[in-house]
Amino acid sequence: MKRNTWQREAVREALGSRDDFVSAQGLHLSLREGGSPIGLATVYRALADLAVEGEADSLQSPEGESLYRACTSGHHHHLICRNCGLTVEIEADAVEQWARSVAARNGFTQAQHVVDVFGLCAACSLRETPRTT
Structure with a gap:
């Protein structure tokens, strides 16, 4: 350290x-x-x-x-808004299971991963939705 x-x-x-x-x-x-x-x-x-x-x-x-x-402490992943930067930590359980499964099917062991999901948050999605008149 x-x-x-x-x-x-x-x-x-x-x-x-x-x-x-x-x-x-x-x-x-x-x-x-x-x-x-x-x-x-x-x-x-x-x-x-x-x-x-x-x-x-x-x-x-x-x-x-x-x-x-x-x-924050512990393994986690993120949902990140591409527009405003809002970041939400998401549970890692489903991603962990998926990563182990994909690695095992391809003969890999000791697999590690980094997962961040980029999209638009609810507020930014509303602002980007085309308006009909």
Whole structure:
């Protein structure tokens, strides 16, 4: 485990104050707007370390950018709105069973997986529904 510096603590606190996933650049911007002198490279390193240690969830956006969010405990997956970023944690049971089954049918053992489902949340779906007049 890395030592806890003021920079790492600032990143941890900033990440924990959000409900959505955020990029390193987005988190860096909010830290800077709050008066922090922290550098972008330091934010990237701190987020990567927090993800490795299980304190942050990490995923790739549909555009390929790494996004982070403070992590809850236990294995879980996410439903993520492509429009507003709303994120809902979902139970892993069905996904776990499916992953083991697919791996076994193909002769794989010790399978690991990452599952994040992107779509539109209910509010964004309503806004995107074509209106008929």
